[in-house]
Amino acid sequence: MNPSFKLILIILISFEISFTRSLTANCVLIAVCLIYLMIHKIKLKTLGIVLLIPVIPAVALSITIAFFTPAQDYHFALVLFSRMFAYVLLGTSFTLINSPIELARSLEQNLHLPSKFAYGSLAAFGVLPKMKSTILTLQKAALMRGITLSYWSPKLYFKALLIAMNWSDELAQAMLSHGYVEDTTRTYAATIPIKSTDWAYMIVPILIIQPLLFLLP
Amino acid sequence: MSSIDIQNLNFNYQPNSTTLSDVNVQFEIGQFYLLVGPSGSGKSTLLKILTGLLPEFGGEIANGTFSIPNQLKVGLVFQNPNHQFTLDTPRHELEFVLENLRVDPELMPAKINSALAFCEIESLIDRQLNTLSGGEKQKVALAIVIAMERDIILLDEPFASIDPQSRAELIAKLVTLRDQQQKTIIIADHDLLGYKQVVDHVYTIHNQTIQTLSREDGLQLLTDFEKQVPAITSTLPIANLEVAFNFDELQIQIQQHALLSQSSLQIPSGKVTLITGENGIGKSTLFLSMAKLMKFSGEIQMNQTNIQKIKAKKYAREVALIFQDSENQFLTVTMREEIELSKQHRKSDYFNDAMITSCLTQLNLNELLDQVVYTLSEGQKKKLQILLMLIVEPEVLLLDEPLKGLDIDSIHQIVTILNAYRAEHQQTIVMISHQFSGLNQFVDYHLNFANQKLTYVETVS
Numbered sequence: 251m252n253p254s255f256k257l258i259l260i261i262l263i264s265f266e267i268s269f270t271r272s273l274t275a276n277c278v279l280i281a282v283c284l285i286y287l288m289i290h291k292i293k294l295k296t297l298g299i300v301l302l303i304p305v306i307p308a309v310a311l312s313i314t315i316a317f318f319t320p321a322q323d324y325h326f327a328l329v330l331f332s333r334m335f336a337y338v339l340l341g342t343s344f345t346l347i348n349s350p351i352e353l354a355r356s357l358e359q360n361l362h363l364p365s366k367f368a369y370g371s372l373a374a375f376g377v378l379p380k381m382k383s384t385i386l387t388l389q390k391a392a393l394m395r396g397i398t399l400s401y402w403s404p405k406l407y408f409k410a411l412l413i414a415m416n417w418s419d420e421l422a423q424a425m426l427s428h429g430y431v432e433d434t435t436r437t438y439a440a441t442i443p444i445k446s447t448d449w450a451y452m453i454v455p456i457l458i459i460q461p462l463l464f465l466l467p
Numbered sequence: 468m469s470s471i472d473i474q475n476l477n478f479n480y481q482p483n484s485t486t487l488s489d490v491n492v493q494f495e496i497g498q499f500y501l502l503v504g505p506s507g508s509g510k511s512t513l514l515k516i517l518t519g520l521l522p523e524f525g526g527e528i529a530n531g532t533f534s535i536p537n538q539l540k541v542g543l544v545f546q547n548p549n550h551q552f553t554l555d556t557p558r559h560e561l562e563f564v565l566e567n568l569r570v571d572p573e574l575m576p577a578k579i580n581s582a583l584a585f586c587e588i589e590s591l592i593d594r595q596l597n598t599l600s601g602g603e604k605q606k607v608a609l610a611i612v613i614a615m616e617r618d619i620i621l622l623d624e625p626f627a628s629i630d631p632q633s634r635a636e637l638i639a640k641l642v643t644l645r646d647q648q649q650k651t652i653i654i655a656d657h658d659l660l661g662y663k664q665v666v667d668h669v670y671t672i673h674n675q676t677i678q679t680l681s682r683e684d685g686l687q688l689l690t691d692f693e694k695q696v697p698a699i700t701s702t703l704p705i706a707n708l709e710v711a712f713n714f715d716e717l718q719i720q721i722q723q724h725a726l727l728s729q730s731s732l733q734i735p736s737g738k739v740t741l742i743t744g745e746n747g748i749g750k751s752t753l754f755l756s757m758a759k760l761m762k763f764s765g766e767i768q769m770n771q772t773n774i775q776k777i778k779a780k781k782y783a784r785e786v787a788l789i790f791q792d793s794e795n796q797f798l799t800v801t802m803r804e805e806i807e808l809s810k811q812h813r814k815s816d817y818f819n820d821a822m823i824t825s826c827l828t829q830l831n832l833n834e835l836l837d838q839v840v841y842t843l844s845e846g847q848k849k850k851l852q853i854l855l856m857l858i859v860e861p862e863v864l865l866l867d868e869p870l871k872g873l874d875i876d877s878i879h880q881i882v883t884i885l886n887a888y889r890a891e892h893q894q895t896i897v898m899i900s901h902q903f904s905g906l907n908q909f910v911d912y913h914l915n916f917a918n919q920k921l922t923y924v925e926t927v928s
Binding site: 350351369372373376379380383384386387388390391392393394395396397398405409412413416419420421422423424425426427428429430431435436437438439440441 | 518519542543563567575615779794808855
C-alpha cells in the first residue's frame with residue numbers, strides 16, 4: 251500500500267477513535283492490527299515489547315475513570331484502556347512495515363510536500379538510533395573520567411542536546427555539499443505509484459469502521 | 468579563465484580572530500595540488516570556502532574575492548567521515564545525490580555502480596552507513612564525489628583512516644581522473660607519503676596565509692618528509708613478559724559478520740603495541756570490546772582478571788578508550804571546562820596545573836581555552852582529547868587512530884608527552900594507526916589484524 255495513503259488512513263482512524271466511545275470498534279481494530287502484523291511476520295519479542303508500552307498508562311487511566319470519578323463509568327474505562335492499545339498497534343503497523351525512505355519519497359512525490367520536510371523527517375528517523383548509541387557512549391566517556399552520568403542526569407541530556415544541535419548543522423552542510431538545493435525540482439530514483447488499489451485500501455477500511463464506531467457500543 | 472583565483476582573501480570565524488589573511492593564490496584547472504600545514508592552520512576553512520559551505524555556515528569573508536571558472540562544479544570530501552551523509556545506506560545516499568542533480572532515473576544504477584566500482588566498494592552498497600568503519604565511510608564519500616562528476620575535487624585529509632594500500636590505490640585513481648578527465652584535485656594532508664611522483668604543485672599554509680612552493684621546493688619538502696619516516700622496528704614479544712591483556716577463545720562479531728576469532732593472545736603490560744589492518748577489518752570494534760562497550764564471546768582478562776567481573780566504574784578508570792571520533796570524548800562546552808572536568812579525577816599530582824599549562828603550550832592549544840570544543844579543528848580536537856584522557860591517568864590507554872588530523876610536529880609533541888608520562892608511570896598503550904610518521908622509537912610491538920586473527924609481526928614498513 252502507498253505509504254502516504256497508509257499514513258492518512260492511520261491518522262484518520264486514530265483521530266476518530268479519540269472522539270468516539272465504541273469498545274467494539276477498538277477491539278476490532280486491535281484484532282485487525284494484530285493479524286496484519288502477524289501476516290507481515292513481526293517478531294514475537296518486538297510485539298511483546300510494543301504491547302508492554304501502553305500497559306501502565308492504560309491501567310492507570312482506566313482505574314482512575316472506573317473508581318475515582320463521580321460517574322464510575324466502567325464502560326468508558328474499558329474504552330480508554332483499549333484505545334491505548336489501538337493507538338500503539340496502529341502506529342506499529344505503520345512504522346514496522348514501511349521503510350522511512352519509502353515514506354519520505356511518497357510524501358515528496360504523492361503528497362507534494364516540500365522535499366526539505368520529507369528529508370528532514372527522514373533524518374529525524376535516522377537520529378533516533380544514533381541518539382541511543384550516543385547516550386551510551388557519553389555515559390562511558392564520562393565514566394572513563396570518573397563521572398557517573400545516570401539516565402536521569404540533566405548533564406547527560408544537556409550534552410545530548412548540544413550534540414543534536416551540532417548534528418543539525420552538520421546535516422545541513424552534508425545535504426548542501428551533496429547537491430541539495432531547497433525548492434528546486436529533483437528527479438526520483440524510485441517512483442512511488444498511486445494505484446487504484448491504494449484508494450480502495452484506504453477508503454474501504456474507513457467505510458467499514460464508521461458503522462462500528464457509531465452504531466456499536 | 469582557466470584557474471581558481473583567490474585574491475586578498477581574509478576570513479574570520481569571529482570578528483576579532485582571523486583564520487585566513489591576505490590569501491593570494493591560483494589553482495590551475497586540471498592540476499593536482501597538495502595543501503600542507505599544521506593542525507588548525509586553516510586548510511579545512513579554505514576548502515569549505517571554495518565549496519561555498521563557508522561563510523554560509525558561519526564566519527565571514529572580511530575582504531577579498533575568489534572566483535571559479537564558469538560552469539565548473541566543486542565537490543568536497545569532508546575531513547570527518549561522520550559528518551557527510553544524509554541517508555542510511557550508500558545506495559540511498561547516492562540516489563539522493565543523483566536526484567538532487569536531476570539525473571535521469573534510468574541512468575542512476577549505472578552511475579552508482581561505476582562510482583562504487585571506482586572506489587572498489589561495491590560490496591558496501593546496502594550496508595548501514597553507521598556500521599561502516601571510518602575508512603570505509605571515506606571511500607563512500609569519495610564515490611559520491613565521483614558520481615557527482617565534479618570538475619574540481621577537494622579532499623580534506625581523506626586518507627587519515629585509510630589503510631596504506633587503499634591509500635596508494637586511491638591516489639593513483641585521483642591521478643587517473645586528472646589525466647583522463649582533466650579534473651582538478653586539491654588535497655589537504657599531513658601525511659605526505661606517496662605524493663612525490665604525482666602532484667603538480669605543493670602549497671603550504673602557515674601563519675594564516677598560503678605560500679606556493681616552486682616545483683623544486685615542493686619536491687624537496689616531500690623528499691624530506693619521506694626521509695623522516697624510517698621504517699618502524701618492532702620485535703616479537705619475548706616470553707615471560709608481564710601481561711596486561713589476555714584473550715581466551717575471543718570471538719567478536721557485528722551483525723552475524725565474524726570479525727575476530729582468536730584462541731589465545733597476550734598483550735604486554737607497560738609497552739606500546741600497535742595494531743594495523745585493512746579498513747573495516749574490525750580494529751575499532753576490538754577496542755570497543757576491550758573497553759566493554761560491546762558484547763563478545765570468550766574471555767578477555769586484564770591483569771589475570773576476567774574483565775566482565777570487574778565493575779564498570781572501576782574498569783573505566785583503568786582502561787580508557789580514545790575514540791576515533793574526538794567529539795565522543797567531550798562532555799562540556801569549552802576547552803577550559805573540559806580540562807577542569809578531567810582535573811577533578813586525577814589520580815596523582817603528575818598533571819598539576821603547571822604541567823597541564825606546559826602540555827597545552829606544547830600542543831599549541833594554550834590560546835584556545837575559551838573556545839567551544841566543537842569549533843576546534845579536527846587536529847586540535849584530537850590533541851585536546853588525548854590530553855584530557857591522559858590527565859585522568861588510566862592504567863591502559865586504547866588509542867584509536869590518535870594521529871588523525873595531526874601534523875608531524877603535533878605528533879612529535881604528543882609522543883613526547885606520552886613518553887614523559889610513561890617514564891614515571893608504567894602505562895600500557897594499545898594503538899590503532901594507519902600512519903607511522905613520528906612513531907619510530909615509540910612502538911614496542913606490532914600486531915597485524917587479518918583474516919580474523921591478530922598476529923605479532925617483526926617490522927612495519
